[in-house]
Amino acid sequence: MNHHISAGTSYDECQPLGSDNAKLEPLLRKGHTKSRRGCHSCKRRRVKCPENRPACTQCTRRRLKCEWPELYISQAEEVIVKKSPTIPRQIELLPPVFKMQDFRLFHHFINDAYPIEPIGNESIWTHEIPSIAHNYNYLLHAMLALSASDIEASSNEHSLELAQSAIFHRILAIKYFNRALSARLHTFEERNAILATCFILLYQSKLIDEGLSEYLTFVRGCVLIPLQMTSKDLKLLFQNLLSDEGIEKTRPYLQDLQAVDLKSMDAAYASLEGLRPLCEREVEKRMHERLLDLVRCFYLSSCDGYIAWLKGSVFFSCHITHAEFLALIDPSNVAGQLLLSHLVAVQTLISPIKPMERAGRKNSHFINGMARWLEVAHAKVDPSMRGYFEWPIKRAEEVRQWFKYEKALAT
Structure with missing residues (x-):
């Protein structure tokens, strides 16, 4: 493997392994236990690697590029995880997803961006749904996606950051949503989270230039999911859903x-x-x-x-x-x-x-x-x-x- 050597590296440090200096080096240094998980550079130089990552002390002092065998890196990760029994591995290695802006989006959803349908469910959208969102990644991502699209679409200037955030969260919401649908839905809360996600993604589809097909797909979901739930005598958070009987109840x-x-x-x-x-x-x-x-x-x-x-x-x-x-x-x-x-x-x-349902709310x-x-x-x-x-x-x-x-x- 080729290694990058900086301009400040001494001549002796750059000698090939077969040179006289390399032959004499073992005679001049003190004995030590073998380093079996050392970096490539230390192994080539036949010196003990301190094995501190990401760049070992030997390479840092000599300004050498410090590279590690992939096998050892994965083994080191396993050791780190085993040494931290209180932290699940999936959390230990999972990069952060949410940013500070997402807290603003969450707040905007509760105040302004939640769907107005089904009619007569404002308290469900502003209280019950936000309170369970942390349990279902598809629901939380859907809320943030609609909120970002809502702010961006209703503002006077195009925001690339908001547009990218809207698409990012929508992709994740649909990915996790499809995964949840393919699995069995066991609990009352879980099924209502699925239904809420369907309504939210339906609303966001209206703000996507070529979102008509997705909109109609989620319209189907907003009807079929409640029908499946009621057929199994499962309770619903939402009232006045899209069934003929539920729709007639919206007349008042x-x-x-x-x-x-x-x-x-x-x-x-x-x-x-x-x-x-x-x-x-x-x-x-x-x-x-x-x-x-x-x-x-x-x-x-x-x-x-x-x-x-x-x-x-x-x-x-x-x-x-x-x-x-x-x-x-x-x-x-x-x-x-x-x-x-x-x-x-x-x-x-x-x-x-x-x-x-809320005075002054615009839907233009x-x-x-x-x-x-x-x-x-x-x-x-x-x-x-x-x-x-x-x-x-x-x-x-x-x-x-x-x-x-x-x-x-x-x-």
């Missing part, structure tokens, strides 16, 4: 919703009618009819329309198979992409009237995120099909203008 929260712009609903209905000839698969026809029913309900009242919109979430989970869901979100399925774009565009009409950056989904989809759709996309992209432009106005008011 929805009585004072402001009216939706009916002219915009007229435009949505006309654009959806134009998609009818493109819907050939059974799942496309069913989704198309769902969207038309949704728009019709808003002509009755905002409350009826909002209830219909919530029940539409159940459609993606309980009324279509997994294979049908994958076919619907497939980027090569033009009809599916157009239907999903209309779904998002209608949702941007609904979002401003959503009941806000979430709506702006969904407008970016429409722009991404429009850029990818075949130019010959963009005539069907006229209303969704117009709606995206309206949202952009509204978002700029909201930010101007905030400043």
Whole structure:
């Protein structure tokens, strides 16, 4: 192995092992016990290595590069761990993950970034969920991810540090989330942690440019997980979940919703009618009819329309198979992409009237995120099909203008 020798190293120290100096050296030095775990440099020089790491005293004094055999390094780590019986090995060798900024993110989640859905669960999000987060790494990372995205999206300037933090925590949250799902969920607390994580990742998806497919995937999870839990008579922390019965219980929260712009609903209905000839698969026809029913309900009242919109979430989970869901979100399925774009565009009409459980809390950056989904989809759709996309992209432009106005008011 080649070793780096600095300019300050003496001539004698650089002599080859076969030189006369090397032959005389054993006769001139005192005897010692063998060093069996010494560094490479000391072994080449045939001197006893003090074995202090990361650079031994011999190499440090002579300004030599101190390198160790990998086998000995791993053995040394085992010795260190055995000498510290009170510290588990996985903790001893695990690098720190959380930074000081993460404490700010945790605080922001509790105060401003927690999901407003399921409706009527504010105390669950601000008390129960934070109190169990330290037990579940996927839940804690999801909370920090949404909080970072929320701060970054609602601020006037782009923050690379926050954007990187949001992605970093999201990747870890999904990694641990999938691992937890593949294992058996035993406890009441653990299952509720899984459900909370699903809702949090769903909300963060709205702030990711190409997050529509992930958003719809987590919508399925937010319905299927509670159904699995209730089928086994397991209790839930959250109330008014996305089942037909739970959704109907939200009506008292929805009585004072402001009216939706009916002219915009007229435009949505006309654009959806134009998609009818493109819907050939059974799942496309069913989704198309769902969207038309949704728009019709808003002509009755905002409350009826909002209830219909919530029940539409159940459609993606309980009324279509997994294979049908994958076919619907497939980027090569033009009809599916157009239907999903209309779904998002209608949702941007609904979002401003959503009941806000905390006075003064803004959700304009979430709506702006969904407008970016429409722009991404429009850029990818075949130019010959963009005539069907006229209303969704117009709606995206309206949202952009509204978002700029909201930010101007905030400043």
